Each structure stands twice: as C-alpha cells, then as structure tokens.
Amino acid sequence: MNHNTPLSPRPLRHLSEVHRGVLSTAQLRAHGVSAAYLTEQCRAGGPWQQILPGVFLLHPGPPTSEERLHAVLMYADRETRAAGVPAQPGAQERAGYPQVMITGLAALNLHGFAGAPPLPQLERIDVLVPRLRRLRSTGCARVVRTPALPDPCQVTGLPVAPVPRALADAVAQLSDAATVRRLLMEAVRGGHCEAASVVRELNQARLLARPHVVDAVDSLVAEGRAIAEDRLYRMVREHGLPDPVWNVDLRLPGGPHLGGVDAYWPEQAVAVELDARAARQGLRQDEDAMWSEYARKREHLERLGITVVHVTPRKLRDSLEQQATVVRTALMASGDREPAAYVVVLPR
Template identity: 65%
Template sequence: MTQNTPLSPCHLRIAGDVRQRVLSEAQLRAHGVSVAVAAAQCRTGGPWQQPLPGVYVLHPEPPAGDELLRAALLYAGRPPASAGRRRESGAESGYGEAMVTGLAALALHGFAAAPPPASAARIDVLVPRTRRLPSVRYVRLVRAAEPPRPQEVRGLPVAPVERALADAVSGLGDATAVRRLLTEAVRGGHCEPAIVVRELNRAKLLDRPHVVDAVDALLAEGRALAENRLYDMVRSYGLPEPLWNVDLRLPGGPHLGGVDAYWPEEAVAVALDTRAPLHSLLGDDRRQEEHDAQWSAYTAEREYLERLGVTVVQLSPKELRDAKEQQAVVVRTALMAAADREPAAYVMILPR
C-alpha cells in the first residue's frame, strides 16, 4: 500500500456499546483488522484515534468517560508480550486482572466528591505487582501484591470502595479533599469506618498528619451515624425507651464503663462497637500494643458488668445498618429474659 493508495474500507461499525467503540489491537485482529490498517485509520483527520498504546477508539470525537475507562483497562490488562498471541483471545473483555481504582473508581461507586472520569487528569488502574507495564499518558498503574476481588459497575471491573479510597488518598495532599471523601464513604453508607481505617493502615497512610486528622473526623461521623441508627431501631420497633448514653458505677466503688442505652429495670445495656484500628504516629508495634491494651480494658468492663447481672448486648454499626430488625429482636429477647434471671446488683447510673 503506497501513501496515495486509499484505505481499504473497514467494516467495523460504531455501536452504542462502549465495548464496540474501544478495542485493543488483539480485538481488532480478531475482527480481521491488521495493526497497519488500524494505524492508517488513526492518521491526522482519520476516522479513528489511538489514546493509549495498543488501544483504539473507533471515532474521531474526544473519548467519553466510559471510553477513557475502557481504554485504560484494555491498556493495563493486555497480556505480556512473552505470552504471545495464544493468550490474546483468553479473556473476552480484554481487561485481564486490571480494575479501576482511586478517584475514578469512587466516581463509579457514586461519590459526589470524586470528579467524573472525563474531567479527571488521571485514571488509576490496579494491577498485580508482577505486571511490568509502565504508566502512560492519563493512566497511572497501581500495583498490589494481592489485588482485591473487583466489583462490576457499569460493566467495568472496579476496586471495592475501601481499596479505591486508600488509592485515592495516597495521591492527595489536600486535607479538605481527603476529609470530604472519607466522610462521604461513611455518610453515604458505602462502608463502615473501621474498614476504611484498616485499609488506610494497610496502605501505610496513617503516618500523614492530614490523613490522621481526616480519620478523626471519620470516626466521629461514624459514631454519630451509629447512634442515630440505634435511636431509630428502638423507636421503629417499639422497644421501651432506655436511658441514653450513661455511665455505670458501683456505689462508692469503681467505674464500670459507659453504655449507649440502658434499661435499669431489666438490667440490659446496649454497647455500640465502633472500635477501629488504632491510628497514631507511633510505630506499628507500639500501635498494636496500645490497641491490644484498649481491647483488653473494653473486654474486662463488659465481663465485669455481666458478673454483676447486667446483660450487655453488643451491636456493630454494620449490623444496625444491614439487619436492624434482627438486632431489635435480640434486644427485645434480652429484655424479656430479665424476668427469669437473678436480680442484678445495684449500680449507679450517671450521665455520660
């Protein structure tokens, strides 16, 4: 083919499905289109474009958001050159083990604080650590020794919210932006604070002061949200009104601990488990020691109350969110069983 020879007509048609508008070299070959013909279609003024190495958009207009995401996944998911053509027809999607993460993933999960992919300067794609492909143009590859199981959103593999949050936060130095994302994760019901903090800890991001400040706000937000769920459970399912947020103490004796709800006549207490991994600027060993000490003290308080005849029902924010009616049955059963138990020791009830 000389430079003046017209291109052979390409019979691929642009469809409404983004999977037919954005294709890899391997997928084009499967349609009978050679690399040379594809490159010719991408000449200046041509009908196609090549936004990333080995990836083609089959129209000349600027790629839309989902097209940018698919192109990034096709680039990151293509098989290594050493695999040969035998593997090119393996995964039908062409994404391999790649998945969208970071801000682009949060946008797909519905975060208002994350910019849409079409306006983002960068799209993060999570790949196994063994991939040697470089980051290029608008695609930043994030490597993981053990990638999480992706979730499918709009037909694309997307990292779970907690992993996408950690990858997004790792690239943000703006304290306000970090706090906004973490708060939306909890307030929007995407995941519980403890899960977010655990993922940030795993990513070694809790040595950054602006992240620690955002985590403090996150835990406060999560605590308030869990308390509201508890109030709603008691009132929605007709449980007797308890005393809210009280401290229990033996007369003239030691402090027994604080509980979130207490029914004195039945000696039943509800305690919300809103613990999260300890976040501080201490080393990992010191952080674990302090966390273990806090857990030991927490367990000792609950066991002491049980020995005094106080039934302690421990509820997690996730249980109150996902199985509120079931948790109401648990509390109601504990209240009804009070008549069959030995009377509890007398305890003083103080506001917390």
Template identity: 70%
Template sequence: MNNNTPVTPCPLSHLTEGVRLRVLSLAQLREHGVPAAKAHAQCRPDGPWQQLLPGVCLLHQGPPTGEERLHAALLYAGRPSPEGAAGVPTQPSDGSRAADGPRPAADFPYGAAMITGLAALALYGFESAPSPRALDTVDVLVARTRRLRSTGFARLIRTHALPRPVSLTGVPVAPVARAVADAVADLSEAAAVGLLLAEAVRGGYCEPSALVRELNQARLLARPHVVEAVDALLAEGRALAEGRLYEMVFLNGLPDPVWNVELRLPGGPSLGCVDAYWPEQAVAVELDTRAPRQGGAGEDEALWSRYARKREHLERLGVTVVHLTPRKLRESLDQQATVVRTALSAADDRDPAAYVRVLPR
C-alpha cells in the same frame, strides 16, 4: 497452498458498527482479522482511528468519552501477564485476605485490573468526584507483579492483594473503601479528604471502620491532614450511630434507659462505659464504633480484647450486654430493637444481677 497469495484487505466497517464501545486492543483487533500493521495505519494522523494508549485504539477521531477512557485504561493495564490472571491473589471487598484462593481468569475480563480512585467513585455516584472525562488520569488497580508503566491518562496503582471488584455498568471497579483510599493519596487538604470520607459514610457506601482500615493499610494515617479528617469522620460516625440508637428505642416503644453512663461496683473499680443501660433489667447496650488506627491489626486486636474482657466481666456480674454496630442499626433497626426487647423480657428468668452504681459518663 501458495504462501505468496496476497491477503485480501479486511473490511473494517463491521468493527465501528458492531462494537458498543469503539475501544479495542491490538490483540482484539487481531481476533477481528485486523493485523497490527493495518491497525497502526488506521491510527495515522489522517486516518479514521487514533491510538489512545500503547496497544489500544479508538475507532474514531475526536475526543474520547469518559467511558471510552475507562475501557482504554483497563485494556492497557489489564492485558493478562504471561503467568495468567488466575495466578493473581485476591482479597474480599472487606479488606480481609481471601480464603478461597485465586479467582479464575475468566472472572476478570481485563486481566485482573479494575478502576479505582476518583474515577471509581464517580461510577459509584459520588457527587464530590468529577466525571471520568474531566479527570487528568484514570487510576487502575493492578497486581504488583504487573510489568507495565503508567502512561498517558492511565495511572497504575499496584497492590499485593487485589480486592474483589464490583461491576458497575460492565466496568470492574475497586470496592468503595479502597477507591477512597487511592483517591485520598493524592489530596493534600483535610477538607477535601473529609468530603470524600463523609460522602462514603453518609451515602451508606461503607462503614467508617472499613475506610480507616484501608487508609491505615495505605500508610496514609501518618499524614496529619488525613488524621484530622479521620477524627472528624469517626466523631460524626459515632454521633450518627447514637442517633439511630435513640431512634430504635423511641420508635419501637422500648422502656427509657439511662444514656451514656459508667458502671461501677460499690467502692470498686470502673466496669466500663455503656451507651444505654436499663438498671431494673440489668441490660446494657454497647455500640461498636471501633476503627483500626496507625497501630494496625495488633492495636485493633488489643482494642477488641478490651471490649471482650469488659463484656465478660459484666456478664459474670449478671449484666446482659447487647453488642450493636452502626451497620446493624442502619440496615435492620427493627430487628435490633427485637434483640434488645428479648434481653429485657428475659430479665425475670435470670438470677438477680450484682448491684452496680450508675454514673454519668
């Protein structure tokens, strides 16, 4: 074989005609038979292509679309590291650590990178998030070991443990709570933060507790304007949950309880407050609207321990405690009504409960 045989120029029309998004990395172009030198030549000022980011080409002139910007940022940030993307630790979208180990590299078409921040929220459909094309930067979440710098419109956000991405129109996107936290990091006004948090909860994208957990992990709860927005969110979230609880009782024909009361032993200490109580059946409903705060996991565990001790104390006295969360009330209202009705019906089969005083909260 004669190594001096000239290489036949590779026709490039099949790329611009066959690629849905005309954004390719130099590595992908090489797979199509286009060497790096040829690609750079095509990206000259008078050429048909342009370089959007280092190592990423747009196969046409003119402004890129929002979708092309997203894919370009992913191609730049997500090129697999020498160790391979399979070695990157991941965590589930609920924020807890993954128990099943690293995900295969094949699960990450962009080398374990995903869109986050406002660009991700725009893909989810947030009205308060501008379109990706209007954003000055596209935030991409990557492992902290990724050796790249932010450049152009691609801004890299590093994390110790990547969450499981959500695929939206073929784009890997961070879970809503993480995307909101990354967006909030750039906001300096409580009103703007509150707008994002409220839309995430009202739109049913995630629970308030998940949002606060991500904000806490990002150390954003040390910022007064974020704390102000979170306090408003939690107050609104509890009001929404209480409204659904009222709806559950009235729409399903349950007996009227007494609402928002404190239970006490006669002449004794407080047994705690409950959201609804049926004195004749000794059945209480308690809404779990806990959310982790700046104290972190330890404070959250302590709060849960107090919940558990109160429940155990009431049940030793013969009071049945039904534990409901805002998500259960939102997603399965009738099913939760059945749970409460079953507890009320079972009262006749239980030993009589201890007498407790019922006081307004």
C-alpha cells in the same frame, strides 16, 4: 490463499457500538485487521487513533469518558494477560476485565461521590492491577499495584474497586486536607461504607502517618459513631423496644467505676455498647490493650448480673431488625436470671 495471506478486514461499524469505539490490537487482529491496515487508519488525520499502547480509538476526535475508562481497563488487562499473570480466585466471574479494575477518584465518581471530580476533569484514571506485573503508567492510565485484588463492584458494566479501597488509592494522590476530609466524610454520611473499613484500608496503605489524613480520620471516626448512635436510637424507636437510659456511666454504690455504656435498661439489667474498636484500628498501637479493656469491662458487668450486648456500626446499618431482636431477647430473658447487683447510673 495460504496461512500467511492477510485477511480482509470485516466491517467494523458494529464494533464501534459494541465496544464503545475502543479495541485492542488483538481484537482488531481477530477481526482481520492487518498491521498495515491499522497503520494506515491511524495515520495523521486518519479515522482511527492510538489512545494507549496497544489500544485504539475507532473514531477521530477526543474520547468520551466511557471510552477512556474502557481504554485504561483494556490496556491494563491486555498487558497483564500478556505477562502470563495467573487469574486470581473469582476472576472468571468478572465480566470483561477479569484481572483489573478502576480505582481512585474515577472509581469514587462512578460510585456516585459528589465530592469526586467529574471524569472529564481527570487527567489520569487509576487502574488497580496485580503486583506480579510491573505495568507502567502511561497516557491517561495510572497503574496502582496490589498483592491481592479485592472483589470489584460492577458499575455501569465496569469493574470498580470497593469504596474503601478506592478511597485509599485516591487519598494516596491527594495533599489537600479539605478534599481528603470531604471524601472520607461522604463515604460514611452517604452510606457507602463504615468508618472501620476506610480506616483499615488507609492503615494498610500506610497513609496514617500523614498529618492531614490523621486529622480527617479523627473526624471520620467521630462522624461514624454519631451515625451509629442515630441508628441505635432508631432501632429502639422503630422496633418497639422499651426506652433505655442513654449514654450513661455505671458504678457500684460507693465503689469503682464500671464503665460507660450507650444504652441501659435498669429494670432488666441489660446494656448495649457500640463496638468502636474496629473504627479505631490503625489509629493507636495498643489494640491489644483496648481489647483487654473491653473484655475486662464486659466480664465485670456480667459477673454483676448485667447482660452486655455488643453491636457494631455495620450490623446496625445492615441488619437493624436482627439487632433489635437480639436486644429484645436479652430483655425478655432477664426474668429467668438471678437479680443483678444494684448499680448507680450516672450521665456520661
């Protein structure tokens, strides 16, 4: 035997179980499968079939949804490695497919979205790859390129794009306004992410110029605020804070309007304001002006002796107890401050 003598194929039954019946040319070669043997196995009516370029299904008949997902990842990752694309930071920690991940509707399905189609109904599965490689879409694989891969979520052992990125890639392929709105609303109502992160991804994908997307985002932002307000009510109730007056405008007696706040404790002169700037990012061009408005209002209130606590929807979702502690500390510290100016409190 010399180095050119083909190896006898090793038993492959165990590979069908370990790799879910999907292997690449390189993996088959590593197990002693020659090109001639592979061609013979993939003949018409044979036991194997090529599902994507360089990716083979080790059984006849249609692939399962799991096999299609692995085939798409294997195809994209194999081509990316073959092109010599350097692994991005953190790639070594990603099991299986370090430089690619499932995105779009397939990813939303894996994240548990009821509004995403079942995997068998998807003709194509979106796969996110580095932009350095112009990998072509083919078969059931649709390639989506990005200058920087996000950190993936591991779902059933597969690298899957985070919900905001998966939503943006799904929306890019959708023209039905009702479907877009349903998916965006489910993201927030289902607790998958905050409206701000979705709007940011849609803006980066340049999708906010599409009227049906803008309409859906307007509803998304309103829904996100309603959910954040509900969490704010729950924070006060569950963590034993004194009841404030809710959603009020503050004015100086006979003077100018000072601005609205979401909660206000008149005796302690403490206000809580939900920071909605991040959720609106991308929907308006005057973000600097909006920030200046927030800063100006806060500065004016604090000059009058009113403590303003800013909270974000994400903080209310992820650290409700910590936010309650911040508010409680502000209320307790009121006795150590100079009395605040008298302000008129009106319903908003």
